[in-house]
Amino acid sequence: MSETSVMPDGRDPLGRDTIPKFIAYNAQHRRDRPAMREKDLGIWQSWTWGEAANKVRQLACGLAALGFKRGDKLAIVGDNRPELYWSVAASQALGGVPVPIYQDSVADEVQYVIDHAEVRFALAENQEQVDKLISIKDRLPKLEMIIFSDPRGMRHYDQPYLHALEKVLAEGEAYGQAHPGFYDEEMARGKGSDISLICYTSGTTGRPKGVMLSHDNVVRSATLAINFDKINETDEILAYLPIAWVGDNFISYAEAAIAGFCVNCPESADTVLQDLREVGPTYFFAPPRIFENLLTTVMIRMEDASAIKRGMFHYFIGVAKRVGCAILERKPVSLTDRLLYALGDLLVYGPLKNVLGMSRLRLAYTAGEAIGPDIFDFFRALGINLKQLYGQTECTVYLCMHTDTDVNPDTVGPPAPGVELKIDPTSGEVLYRSPGVFVGYYKNDEATAETKTPEGWVHTGDAGVFTDNGHLRIIDRAKDVGRLNDGSLLAPKYLENKLKFFPYIKEAVAFGDKRDYAAAFINIDLAAVGSWAERNGIAYTSYSDLAGRLEVYNLIKGCIEKVNRDLSSDSSMAASQIRRFLILHKELDADDGELTRTRKVRRRIIADRYGELIEALYSDRDSIAVEAKITFEDGRTGTFKANLKVANAETYAAMSKAG
């Protein structure tokens, strides 16, 4: 934002109050700078802001020619593709509302959203998504047209309501020529208070709710965030997170248009890591899971490396862990350590960052869940400016962000510019007011009233505390924080995060509210445990076979005991040491409703489905028979029978921190 200064409330000094207006501005002032890239046939293709704006105009005119009107909703379902982002802009320019849908949702979930949002037009990326829409079309009387972007396999579809995107664009071009000035007039009619987006939240309980965000919400929040992190038009990002998630819309669409930087779309979902390396983004957003996976992959690869390389890696990672974060935060570090770190950068950190596609990274955020402090520090120690952000869909992505020089893995940072925070003294819940506060839940005034107080304060549902230096620390979901029978505090998420730091543990679910002690379900990480089993000569046939091995139980037991030892040194947490655990026979899966689409644990569903297993954790049995219902990817269901072991772990006497 070199040309203008930013107002404290995030309003644009040039009066641009919708994203299509920013795109039109970019088409004039950044005409030849890259706006989008996508890898096609192995070659990166790019579109300048001039070209992108033209595509948006064609698409908008094409939609208008098909009958899309002000206030209509456009459902968008597919992977991160340039034309999907353009369709968001096109519908907004016409005064319509884009409704992005998670591309891996099953037909039933898609049907709920399209029905609830009263969608008339849908844009589907490919045959797979079109088939999904066709299968539910009968039950969606309001859905009139389906536009598809990838023509592959679509030749024999003769439904009259199907339209190829290419044709829509061509018709849009003709419509635009027949109605000169139409697009600009429609775009100019949009105002900041209009609804710009409905994002359906994955919701840990019940049906998803449609969060309505206005143009003001998005534009003002994005402007403030861009100013906060000095994001500019030379930045580059890789758009790989689901477009239905508000954060992707915010970064890959809103921030990109406002700051004018380039968005790169991966070739396919499988190639993200390779594309990351080729693009070398400067700004990167990823949930903790991605950083965990990257770290696990690195660690597994290093286990297989030659002894010299392994030694070098571990030595310099040790150096980095000791001084890397301090160097990144420009704190005093001795000359010897600086020299060692420089050598490490040459030999280990530099090449490692290059492999991870993080060589040019100057700003990385993680959010969505608490990240393990060790994972967080690992990346920071390598010299990557990884920070935490805290927020939700209802506040337009963020409430708290770390500043570059004051980062603490245990907190999510101080309140961001423009955000007011307070903590409810009785429940410990965090409440906020900000320019990003959502308009309401679509067609659900009751839920809106429950969440938003008349004074404009919004309930986050998260329990948190402020640290002495003004940072917010999130402990858990407010409703999940419980107490053991002896009255001591139990924050399941806190335990789970500690467990999940171990590469062998993919997912954990901790229990203990109104019980005598804490206990946990463990999901092993197939790649990490599989590789461990291979190195130790343990044969296994399947995931559930591996999960049930005694050797694996002992491995996991070791991990849990390390966590217990760690907990015992913290007086407030010492009581929540994990006494008993079992390893689940199957991976928790979003398709089975056990995780949300953003892969958060759905506690109630798990407590429901695995009630017997939980009881076994609180009995003295050493095994339990299970029969589980499994939903396959094609929607069929099956049952699975197994005998699960329940194991005990050592606990340790509470120590004072000094001891």
Add this chain to the structure above:
Amino acid sequence: MTIAQKKIGPTLLKVDNISLSFGGVKALTDISFEIREHEILAIIGPNGAGKSSMLNCINGFYHPQQGTITFRGEARKQMRPHEAASHGIARTFQNIALFKGMSTLDNIMTGRLLKMKAGLLSSAIYKGPAEREQIQHREYCEKIIDFLEIQAIRKVPVGRLPYGLQKRVELARALAAEPTLLLLDEPMAGMNLEEKQDMCRFILDVNDEFGTTICLIEHDMGVVMDISDRVVVLDYGRKIGDGAPEDVKNNQAVIDAYLGVQH
């Protein structure tokens, strides 16, 4: 879903009274059938029925002692595999026959070799015609990579890939030759259900998008019945059935052969 009926054209390849023996062993005895343009034909039969021998005769790997094979109206007795390839017959093998140390992309590029015209000299100079040709072929290969969704393994040495993906790479290489007739020898052997489903989809898509005629050998009856337009059944080197999947399923000779009735 209403998918328009695909058009099955006239006879593309005709096999007339083929007999093949190795010394005293009769692999094929007096077999006749035809493959029509655009169809998916499955050859099935118990182990040792002569299915692979039949494919080997079609692409010129074996030379039958008797009978003729007529491909696109041209009858022939003796043909070498490379001649079959240049006439538009491509195949995959029961046991994967890829260059394990080469990348996926390089393996697929070898499928284009017959189409490359640049000579030794211009290839050595590279700049100019040879480079332009290389780029054209690479583009075609990239289309196939995109089609078979193997972008993520483009540069991975084939030997490091799991079995199911190697099968897919082999299909990609066969497709790179732009075949009129594609012979697939047990494309789904040893695959799990999900890999089989993917492979079925790719075979149907190839048949549909590229218009390629496909002749495949397969043991999984579910797959055969689902994707093929016509089925030829062999047993002890003889043809015992030929027709639509439904008819073949109810054919008494076929049922006997599969259930092991004494001859």
